[in-house]
Amino acid sequence: MNAAQNEFAAYLDGLLQAGLYIGGILEELVNLHRAGEFDRRVLVSSAFLFLDAGHDNVGNHIANGVLALIRHPEQMRALQDNPALVKDAAAEMLRYDGPVDCLRPRYAFEAVELGSQVIRRGDKVYASVLAANRDPEKFENPNVFDITRDKEQHLAFGKGDHFCLGSQLARIEAEVAITTLLARRPTLSLAVGLDEIEWNESLLLHGMKAFPVRVGK
Numbered sequence: 001m002n003a004a005q006n007e008f009a010a011y012l013d014g015l016l017q018a019g020l021y022i023g024g025i026l027e028e029l030v031n032l033h034r035a036g037e038f039d040r041r042v043l044v045s046s047a048f049l050f051l052d053a054g055h056d057n058v059g060n061h062i063a064n065g066v067l068a069l070i071r072h073p074e075q076m077r078a079l080q081d082n083p084a085l086v087k088d089a090a091a092e093m094l095r096y097d098g099p100v101d102c103l104r105p106r107y108a109f110e111a112v113e114l115g116s117q118v119i120r121r122g123d124k125v126y127a128s129v130l131a132a133n134r135d136p137e138k139f140e141n142p143n144v145f146d147i148t149r150d151k152e153q154h155l156a157f158g159k160g161d162h163f164c165l166g167s168q169l170a171r172i173e174a175e176v177a178i179t180t181l182l183a184r185r186p187t188l189s190l191a192v193g194l195d196e197i198e199w200n201e202s203l204l205l206h207g208m209k210a211f212p213v214r215v216g217k
């Protein structure tokens with residue numbers, strides 16, 4: 001862990017020891033720890049993972065998704081006319097401009113040839129789900145934002161053993177946030193030019209540094 005991560009882990013440890021959490025999953029984890037299921041290090045790193053994995057991703061998913069709606073007014077209108085489309089719309093937002101770029105790094109067990117590249121045994125590999133979600137072999141017109149695509153086939157929540165543990169919660173959070181936002185602020189628009197938006201420079205997270213919007217016409 002780097003210095004900031006160590007500092008945050010120590011801060012969380014202090015909160016957990018002082019009992020400064022409200023019910024829910026943290027309480028469950030503390031109870032399991034007290035029952036001897038795992039040590040303090042696992043308790044703190046699990047709390048860290050939930051906060052870290054659960055916070056930025058959902059925020060960036062909602063922001064990137066609302067940006068996609070603003071950039072595609074006909075899709076925004078379709079969703080406003082038929083709010084029942086929100087589930088499909090949120091799935092398409094995850095495919096089109098999801099909040100995770102690369103998965104956590106993996107290490108190759110054996111040499112693999114992929115496209116024109118050779119990945120050697122032991123190489124560290126970052127797989128971009130953002131790129132996979134625009135794969136023309138998988139998605140028709142991958143660069144088109146279409147909230148009526150009929151199946152959720154994106155990889156925004158990963159795949160396999162490490163598939164996102166919070167995907168159901170994230171889906172509910174995004175659906176509630178987007179529905180509420182569009183109902184309360186139906187004339188949302190960008191307050192700056194598209195090319196003025198700055199994106200965070202991160203291999204893992206894909207989100208804007210700021211998202212300036214106007215709420216009236």
Ligand code: HEM
Nearest residue numbers: 053054057058061100103104156157158162164165166170
């Ligand atoms: C839109 C929101 C979210 C997205 C796009 C997302 C995406 C992902 C992805 C791609 C992975 C797999 C990482 C990998 O294989 O390297 C992952 C893992 C994980 N996510 Fe999420 N996530 C979201 C929200 C959440 C929330 C709300 C929580 C919990 C409150 C959460 C908890 C976790 C945990 C604990 C893992 C690790 C699972 C494991 O390693 O077995 N995520 N997430």
